[in-house]
Amino acid sequence: MAAFEPVLSRNWNNPDILSVMTYESMGGYAASRKALTTMSPDNVVDLVKASELRGRGGAGFPTGLKWSFLPKDRKETFMCINGDESEPATFNNRYLVEKDPHQFIEGILIGCFATKANTAYVYLRFEYIKAIHILEKAIAEARAAGHLGKNIYGSGFDLEIWCHRGAGAYICGEETGLIESLEGKRGWPRIKPPFPAIEGAFRKPTVVNNIETLACVPHIVERGADWFKSMGTPKSYGPKLYTISGHVNKQVCVELPMGVTTNQLLEDHAGGVWKGRKAKAAVPGGISMGILKKEEFDIPLDFEEIRKTGCLGLGTAAVTIMDDQTRIIDYLYNTTRFFAHESCGQCTPCREGTGWLYKTVKRIRSGGGRIEDLDLMSHLANNMGITPGTTICGLADGAAWPIKNALAKYRDELEDFIKHNQNPAYKITAGQDAISKGQSPLPTNTSMFVPGIGLAKSLSN
Amino acid sequence: MATIIIDGQNYELPEGAKFNAIQAARHFGIEIPYYCWHPALSVVANCRMCEIEVGTQDATGEIKMLPRLTPGCQTPVRDGTVLVTDSSKVLEHRKNIMELLLINHPLDCPVCDQAGECGLQDYSYSHGRAEHRFVEERNVKPKKDVSDLIVLNTDRCIMCTRCVRFTREITGTAELQIMRRGDHGEIAIFPDQPLDNPLAGNVVDLCPVGALLDKDFLHNQRVWFLSKHDTVCTGCSTGCNISSEENAGKVWRHKPRHNPYVNDYWICDEGRYGYKAANAPDLLAGNFILDAGDHHGVATDRFFKRLNEDLTHRILDKQAVLAIFSPFLSVEEAYAAATWVKHLTNRSTLAMGPVPVVGQDQTFAPDKMTGRSGDTSFLMPRPFTISAEKVPNKAGVSLVLNQLQGSEPLNFDDALKQAESTPIVIVFGGSPNSDWITVDQAALLRKAERVILFDSTINALADTADYVAAIASFAEKAGSYVNRDHRLQHFEAALPTREGVWTLLDILAILSGNGRAPIQSRSILAEAAAKIPALSKAKDGAVPEFGVNLTGKDAPIPDAGFKDDWTLANLAQI
Ligand SMILES: Cc1cc2nc3c(=O)[nH]c(=O)nc-3n(C[C@H](O)[C@H](O)[C@H](O)COP(=O)(O)O)c2cc1C
Ligand code: SF4
Ligand code: SF4
Numbered sequence A: 001m002a003a004f005e006p007v008l009s010r011n012w013n014n015p016d017i018l019s020v021m022t023y024e025s026m027g028g029y030a031a032s033r034k035a036l037t038t039m040s041p042d043n044v045v046d047l048v049k050a051s052e053l054r055g056r057g058g059a060g061f062p063t064g065l066k067w068s069f070l071p072k073d074r075k076e077t078f079m080c081i082n083g084d085e086s087e088p089a090t091f092n093n094r095y096l097v098e099k100d101p102h103q104f105i106e107g108i109l110i111g112c113f114a115t116k117a118n119t120a121y122v123y124l125r126f127e128y129i130k131a132i133h134i135l136e137k138a139i140a141e142a143r144a145a146g147h148l149g150k151n152i153y154g155s156g157f158d159l160e161i162w163c164h165r166g167a168g169a170y171i172c173g174e175e176t177g178l179i180e181s182l183e184g185k186r187g188w189p190r191i192k193p194p195f196p197a198i199e200g201a202f203r204k205p206t207v208v209n210n211i212e213t214l215a216c217v218p219h220i221v222e223r224g225a226d227w228f229k230s231m232g233t234p235k236s237y238g239p240k241l242y243t244i245s246g247h248v249n250k251q252v253c254v255e256l257p258m259g260v261t262t263n264q265l266l267e268d269h270a271g272g273v274w275k276g277r278k279a280k281a282a283v284p285g286g287i288s289m290g291i292l293k294k295e296e297f298d299i300p301l302d303f304e305e306i307r308k309t310g311c312l313g314l315g316t317a318a319v320t321i322m323d324d325q326t327r328i329i330d331y332l333y334n335t336t337r338f339f340a341h342e343s344c345g346q347c348t349p350c351r352e353g354t355g356w357l358y359k360t361v362k363r364i365r366s367g368g369g370r371i372e373d374l375d376l377m378s379h380l381a382n383n384m385g386i387t388p389g390t391t392i393c394g395l396a397d398g399a400a401w402p403i404k405n406a407l408a409k410y411r412d413e414l415e416d417f418i419k420h421n422q423n424p425a426y427k428i429t430a431g432q433d434a435i436s437k438g439q440s441p442l443p444t445n446t447s448m449f450v451p452g453i454g455l456a457k458s459l460s461n
Numbered sequence B: 001m002a003t004i005i006i007d008g009q010n011y012e013l014p015e016g017a018k019f020n021a022i023q024a025a026r027h028f029g030i031e032i033p034y035y036c037w038h039p040a041l042s043v044v045a046n047c048r049m050c051e052i053e054v055g056t057q058d059a060t061g062e063i064k065m066l067p068r069l070t071p072g073c074q075t076p077v078r079d080g081t082v083l084v085t086d087s088s089k090v091l092e093h094r095k096n097i098m099e100l101l102l103i104n105h106p107l108d109c110p111v112c113d114q115a116g117e118c119g120l121q122d123y124s125y126s127h128g129r130a131e132h133r134f135v136e137e138r139n140v141k142p143k144k145d146v147s148d149l150i151v152l153n154t155d156r157c158i159m160c161t162r163c164v165r166f167t168r169e170i171t172g173t174a175e176l177q178i179m180r181r182g183d184h185g186e187i188a189i190f191p192d193q194p195l196d197n198p199l200a201g202n203v204v205d206l207c208p209v210g211a212l213l214d215k216d217f218l219h220n221q222r223v224w225f226l227s228k229h230d231t232v233c234t235g236c237s238t239g240c241n242i243s244s245e246e247n248a249g250k251v252w253r254h255k256p257r258h259n260p261y262v263n264d265y266w267i268c269d270e271g272r273y274g275y276k277a278a279n280a281p282d283l284l285a286g287n288f289i290l291d292a293g294d295h296h297g298v299a300t301d302r303f304f305k306r307l308n309e310d311l312t313h314r315i316l317d318k319q320a321v322l323a324i325f326s327p328f329l330s331v332e333e334a335y336a337a338a339t340w341v342k343h344l345t346n347r348s349t350l351a352m353g354p355v356p357v358v359g360q361d362q363t364f365a366p367d368k369m370t371g372r373s374g375d376t377s378f379l380m381p382r383p384f385t386i387s388a389e390k391v392p393n394k395a396g397v398s399l400v401l402n403q404l405q406g407s408e409p410l411n412f413d414d415a416l417k418q419a420e421s422t423p424i425v426i427v428f429g430g431s432p433n434s435d436w437i438t439v440d441q442a443a444l445l446r447k448a449e450r451v452i453l454f455d456s457t458i459n460a461l462a463d464t465a466d467y468v469a470a471i472a473s474f475a476e477k478a479g480s481y482v483n484r485d486h487r488l489q490h491f492e493a494a495l496p497t498r499e500g501v502w503t504l505l506d507i508l509a510i511l512s513g514n515g516r517a518p519i520q521s522r523s524i525l526a527e528a529a530a531k532i533p534a535l536s537k538a539k540d541g542a543v544p545e546f547g548v549n550l551t552g553k554d555a556p557i558p559d560a561g562f563k564d565d566w567t568l569a570n571l572a573q574i
């Protein structure tokens, strides 16, 4: 395999790249010009299909295929670019916008041309204030330079890009939550069907793509589908931005061919585990994806292989390393708290399940745990999410996966923790315990004085 | 013919039916429990109570099931649809949902007004599990007023968002919203913007649990003591179908009944609180004769004897009669009364009582798009109109009078003028409002030599009439009304007649000496239908559930008039 040449991050060390002139002088906007002036929208869709580019937003859905779901006879199409990037420890989208905004704009331009969208909305995470300033300035420059606006490059294609800032909710990263939020409503995901391609923003056919997904597109147009497929692992091609954080010496965002392993990231790019410690586990791609054991650090981080470890998927490729002093109960405490806080609250299993899991983990962590709590957690986790079909969106799956993985991979540690961390102040009463198991709160054949009734009859199980 | 399979059995869908899985199953007598879905609102599929297993059968007969549970509310049925509602997976899922819905619930049923008609109680009983595994602290949430009439117990709310969708999709007023996330979410109003649209009370009926409650009814009655009577609102000429709910001789509340041709699932607040007139403490009780400037109570038999003698004497003298008919009379009352008058003398004039009009018609016309979300192709939006004409049966009374007189009835103003020159004025009242006639109007009628009044309230005319007979109030009688759209609808009595008071039908039977009380309204309607061509569709006095369109043909109802379980706690249907 030829030496890997980064493309997405190639300009990141050049601060002048924020200016459209510099970007153009480095060959920028050549791909968009090529697409708009020498290709038809369908040619672009076919090219992206051929490249087998899969969405970088988390689900890994084939991008070209998604674009081809748009109704043929549509009159108006919207492109929504998902820059909500709220998955903990994920910051590759931020780098893409802050460090090379024109590459992103060029990607939007080609993506919109391919999907015949004349309006693009960039939905950016609330906290990305710097990114939004950079992006808005870049959009203005690109417009002045003729890359946006009416009749771009004389091709007859028009495009306007609007920036929209979120209001600080993880759920607005879910594509239909995003659309609702964009429409000015509460970010409650919609049921599907109808899928956004048929009825999305403002009830019009809509494509939702991640920032990194679109940033790949100019390079595919420029270098071809074969080039893209020359990198990566089967069914997971192309370059990918990985972020590494947690207990490492160097927290970085690096571009690598799809399918590197956790060990490679840790040792070659993050400078190893901090404080001279050893690694214990890792979160593979944002906390929704579950947890990887140290023994699984040699599994390729791509769309397919990672699932064999029981993890939900690659997610955002935001790898968080945990050192050997990290307690799994603390990991669970953080994840359950996050999802209980971020559940939008419409589906019963997610709204109540995330809160229940958080309260249970909190009690266990405080010293009030029972071994049976682990089974209860497992039952709750197995019954929430789009996997069993009990919720509207995948947040619930993301909330369930850390529990499922931790129980599958670290049950011994959790049981051990419960046994050795008992604090009377947090224990539930024997009565509560019995009732929760469907038993009588009193021992068999005892009697109970009920005021006003006298001695009630013997209670038995 | 479209065939679907439910729980292994084949069923033929009715022609033109537009059903989701819940509706289809209900149609064939199979229950799929649900909360958030409502036939008139967008599908949001958030409660997850209705989940079932769904598949399709292809032409070769092979069945392919989806691997995961699917909400029935979100599943349109078409030829080849396969539904499984009774698998262990489905039953287990329902148990899970019931458990989850209750973990943060206060379970204060003993003091909750919803108890007895509560979606949580009913489904816990039929679909829940007895063990409750939750041992954590419950969330505590506030009780808040969303209007002067409605209280919201946020701790009892199951976040189905029916109430929110109602205000966005039906009234278009959008007073309700959701605040906060996760299990801390709450339904809320915007500060100082109460939920006070004219249909606001419907959110109480829509709410499947004890979260939204009517302060007017709060802690007045345990609902299991109430008897429900299917009746029709008399508030305006729309003729909303309602359930009048009574106990211990009093009506305690009105609730809407579904009628796709009239009120869909709703009633307006005016009609909702119109029940109060039924309990008015000062309704007319007993029969009175004016003697030497004073009204004297007279026993019923003596009263009618004297009235009959007086009338016979005058009629033999060829004195003319002016008879005025309130638009609050039922079709049957108007028919029996007008027939009696016509038998008395051929020198009679029939007139319509006052028809109050307040403001203008107010129509809420939901469509498939405004305020809605998702796939709305299955929705059948139906408009709801609050009529300016504040009487229930102007159309019915006038068609009867028209027929029996052979010409349009006189209007009330002309009748007032004519009273002076007419020796005998007979007024058939029935309005629940004692101010239906003013003192001045009563004085004009009083110019006749003899004024005879049948009515249920003490009013300006009752103060001066020669004969005053108490009749059953709107809540104490049964019969039928014809609404503004020429729909004849049957209504039941909600209360027994007041002590010593008869229905007008019974009184007329006595006065005309034919028939023996109690008179069934149905037999009178049958008689009227045989005589009056405009009523011919009510042959034999039979009136179908949704009423009968007297002048035209009804459009089909592709959703088969699905009754929402929670509006009236209809659970027992299956
Ligand atoms: C709870 C939740 C949060 C999500 N957050 C994001 C996000 O922040 N950014 C993103 O690109 N995709 C996010 N997604 C995935 C999107 O729904 C969607 O699949 C993606 O934006 C599609 O773009 P792609 O095909 O280019 O990957 C999220 C999904 C879920 C269920
Ligand atoms: S799964 Fe959770 S976050 Fe997603 S829509 Fe349902 S309640 Fe909201
Ligand atoms: S809402 Fe239902 S379950 Fe809750 S307290 Fe009221 S009656 Fe009980």
Ligand code: SF4
Residues within 6 Å of the ligand: B156, B157, B158, B159, B160, B161, B162, B163, B164, B187, B206, B207, B208, B209, B211, B212
């Ligand atoms: S208040 Fe009632 S109708 Fe409204 S969301 Fe809560 S449970 Fe549903």
Ligand code: FES
Residues within 6 Å of the ligand: B033, B034, B035, B036, B037, B044, B045, B046, B047, B048, B049, B050, B051, B071, B072, B073, B074
């Ligand atoms: S999810 Fe179908 S009724 Fe609530």
